[in-house]
Every structure is written in C-alpha cells, then in structure tokens.
Amino acid sequence: MAFPRHEKVLTALKNRGRYRSLMPRAGHDFASNDYLGLAGDDVLRDAAAAALARGVPVGAGGSRLLRGNDKEHQLLEAEAAAFFGTESALFMGGGFNANLAIFSTLPQQGDLVLYDALIHASTHDGMRLGRAQTRAFAHNDAADAAAQLAAWRAEGGDGQVWIAVEAVYSMDGDLAPLKALKLVADAHDAVLVVDEAHSTGVFGDLGRGLAHDIASAQNVLSLHTCGKALGASGALICGAGVLIESLINKARSFIYATAPSPLNAALVRAALRELQDNPERRIQAWDGIYHAWAEAERLCGLSGFKSQILPVIVGADKPTMKLAQGLQERGYDIRGIRPPTVPRGASRLRISITLNTSGEVVTQMFSDLAKLRGAA
CATH class of the missing domain: 3.90.1150.10 (Aspartate Aminotransferase, domain 1)
Known part of the structure; x- marks a missing residue:
C-alpha cells in the first residue's frame, strides 16, 4: 500500500x-x-537489585486507580513532597504526560494560561486539550507577562490565571526570572507553574530546582522529571494537595494510563536519596559546567551560557x-x-x-x- x-x-x-x-x-x-551521570551508575543498578530482591514488581499491571497503585509509588510521592517542600506529589509516567495532565485539567473554562513564548511542546499540547484561553508573553519577560495579564483582564477576562514557564529552557539553557514571575503571580492571584525538567538535580539546594525557595507556596506548582538528572524515568508533579487530588480525579493522561513501573519508582527514590546523601556529585557536575563555559569562550569565542x-x-x-x-x-x-x-x-x-x-x-x-x- x-x-x-x-x-x-x-x-x-x-x-x-x-x-x-x-x-x-x-x-x-x-x-x-x-x-549527574546517574543513568548508568552503580547507585541505580544497586537500587534496582535491592528492589527486585525485596519483591518490588517490574510492572504495575494496571492504572493507579485500579490495581496498579503500588506502595513504591506512594512512598516516592511522600518522599518527593518532603524533598521538594510541597504539600503533595503525584508520580506519572513522564514529563510529557505530566504537562498534558496539568494543562488539560487544572485550568478551567474562562481561565487563562499565560505561557512563555518558548515553552515546551508538551505544554502546548496540554493547552490544546484544555478549555482555558491561552496567551503568550515574550520569553523570560516578567514585565510583558504582567502586561499581557492586565490586557486580558481589561478585555473582560475574570477567571484564574496560570503562568507557565520552564525553570531552565531546554534548547537555550537560560533561566526563568522566577522571583519576578512570582511577584506577578502574587499581585494578580495567579498560579505559577514551573517545569523544572532541566533544573532538577542541578540547580537549587541539594538539586531541588530553581523554584525550591517558592515551591511551598499555594500558588506554585512544580514539575520534576525523573529521566534527566535523576537517571530513571517518570515525572513528579508537586504542589498543593487540592491540585494533586484534582489531577487524580480528572486528568485523563493519569486516569487512563497504566501506572509507571513500581521498580522505576524505587529507582527514583534512590536517586532522590543520592541527591541528599552525596551533594559532592552536584558540585562535581558544576565544576564540569564551569570548565565547559571557560573552554567554549577560550577556544570558540562563545559566551553567555547560564546552565x-x-x-x-x-x-x-x-x-x-x-x-x-x-x-x-x-x-x-x-x-x-x-x-x-x-x-x-x-x-x-x-x-x-x-x-x-x-x-x-x-x-x-x-x-x-x-x-x-x-x-x-
């Protein structure tokens, strides 16, 4: 054919x-x-062997709301919420599905998703599946975000505003002005949604991410992917309990998906412990990053890197x-x-x-x- x-x-x-x-x-x-070089490291190999030895299943066998909910999932979620400083956490199969869940579920009809112009494709797909209005603001420009939000209000918009950004942008490597964006969110009773995919493990105290200082606020929702610096796979949505419960009850990419492997949840738990127990790993990573910046400028005349x-x-x-x-x-x-x-x-x-x-x-x-x- x-x-x-x-x-x-x-x-x-x-x-x-x-x-x-x-x-x-x-x-x-x-x-x-x-x-952090964890994907092929003995830290995760040993964690996998230990998890299998104690009987952790390889597969979940169903969605979390059926028989797929394993104690490893729940232990991970409790430990992640404590580590990232939030009320609650939800483990999903990957960052793409997590962004689909967030933006197709939490913003309601009459709301506005105000997103950075360089936001990830998964956020765009989530917005397409959702019912909220959407509007872009200039990349990393908190003043433009405030102006776009004010313009929407002036046009009659009266719903909840959700400000969507990445902490570290995956193709430019630059950093979101989170403090300035948090001020915008606070001034307008908006929710700041921070995708920490490329900052988890690398930025923040013990690798907790760029938004760690504000993550406990009720109007901040953070997403930490587990397949990058954490060396495994999956994603953790961290934030207010009511938002996590809303995702469990309403997010189609959570409800109708087979649960992530319990074995993988055990590996993510081990990766979070490694961040806490071995801060030297992150320091070593930054030594390499600084070396790369210096050599890029010395040999190629390239500068201005942030990550x-x-x-x-x-x-x-x-x-x-x-x-x-x-x-x-x-x-x-x-x-x-x-x-x-x-x-x-x-x-x-x-x-x-x-x-x-x-x-x-x-x-x-x-x-x-x-x-x-x-x-x-």
Whole structure:
C-alpha cells in the first residue's frame, strides 16, 4: 500500500535538511540529559537489585486507580513532597504526560494560561486539550507577562490565571526570572507553574530546582522529571494537595494510563536519596559546567551560557547538520536541533555537559568545533 502524501512530506523534510532518523548511541556524551551521570551508575543498578530482591514488581499491571497503585509509588510521592517542600506529589509516567495532565485539567473554562513564548511542546499540547484561553508573553519577560495579564483582564477576562514557564529552557539553557514571575503571580492571584525538567538535580539546594525557595507556596506548582538528572524515568508533579487530588480525579493522561513501573519508582527514590546523601556529585557536575563555559569562550569565542545546556546557534538547517556530522565523525555525540523544535533560522548544536564526559574530552571537543567552524 502506498502513502503518497506521507512520502511527499518526508521528501520535503529531506530536501530542507529537517529529516529525522533514529541514531544509535556513539561517541562521547554531549547529547543526553543525564546531567549527574546517574543513568548508568552503580547507585541505580544497586537500587534496582535491592528492589527486585525485596519483591518490588517490574510492572504495575494496571492504572493507579485500579490495581496498579503500588506502595513504591506512594512512598516516592511522600518522599518527593518532603524533598521538594510541597504539600503533595503525584508520580506519572513522564514529563510529557505530566504537562498534558496539568494543562488539560487544572485550568478551567474562562481561565487563562499565560505561557512563555518558548515553552515546551508538551505544554502546548496540554493547552490544546484544555478549555482555558491561552496567551503568550515574550520569553523570560516578567514585565510583558504582567502586561499581557492586565490586557486580558481589561478585555473582560475574570477567571484564574496560570503562568507557565520552564525553570531552565531546554534548547537555550537560560533561566526563568522566577522571583519576578512570582511577584506577578502574587499581585494578580495567579498560579505559577514551573517545569523544572532541566533544573532538577542541578540547580537549587541539594538539586531541588530553581523554584525550591517558592515551591511551598499555594500558588506554585512544580514539575520534576525523573529521566534527566535523576537517571530513571517518570515525572513528579508537586504542589498543593487540592491540585494533586484534582489531577487524580480528572486528568485523563493519569486516569487512563497504566501506572509507571513500581521498580522505576524505587529507582527514583534512590536517586532522590543520592541527591541528599552525596551533594559532592552536584558540585562535581558544576565544576564540569564551569570548565565547559571557560573552554567554549577560550577556544570558540562563545559566551553567555547560564546552565549545563550550551546552544551553539548556526542558523540554517543544512549547515547545522553538516557541523553536527563533522563532530560526530570525530567521536562526539552532538546533535543538530532544527525547527519546529527551535524557531526558524535558529538551528543549532545543543551541547549538553554531563558527568559522563571528562574535562579533557570537553576541551578537545571545543578545539575541534573551532576548527570545523573556521573551515565552514
């Protein structure tokens, strides 16, 4: 059976340099979100062996509201709420599903979701499934957020406002102005929803995230994904008990999904313990990040980085992929990022600094990057 329309779309993607294909892991890790190097560490291997030895099931066997609710889920949620400083927590299968749950369920008809212009795709999909109105504000601009909110009120909007941001933006690596946004939320009786996906484990006291200082407030809801710095998979939605109970009762991506593996819940518990028991791991990660910033500037003239995510903007799609290929051929796993993941004309290399890669390799990579950019 032929699918000519699909074939036409794929051909167009290839011609524009935007065709995607799955690649095996190869070379030094500059592409993963395993910022603390936990995914392949003995900490989680030993935790998995211990959990299996005490009888923790591999599979849940059903949704949480049927027979899939395991004590490992509930222990994790209690420990996560205590660690992140919130009333309650809910464990879900992944960050994408968690954002679908939040934005399709909590904002009601007549409400407004006011979102950063560079917010994650999962938030957009959640908003599409929800009934609230939506409006963007300029990236990382709290003043524009306040202006957009005021304009909506002036137009007659009288519902609850939900301000959606990422703590660390996954493609730009910059940080949300959370203090300023919290002031906007407080002034307008709004809820600040902070996606901590790329800050959990890396930022904040013991890796509790950028929003840790405000996470206990009733008008703050935070999302901590477990498949990045925590080395496992899943996501934890943390916030006021009434919001968590609302998700349990109303969120379709929670109610109708098979529960996450209880074994995985045990691994996330072990990762949270590691953050608390071994703060040296996070310090070591930051030593590597600072080293990468310095070498990027010394060897390539690149500066202005704010996190473990170092974007190298190329611009056009095909030159971006050519540069990525050149680095891959030299043994570095670096991927090119193109629209629609980033804005048109802003294709880039997304360089991720993790504990999986030594400082010596980081230095050599930037030296090779400088040569390839010079030869382009």
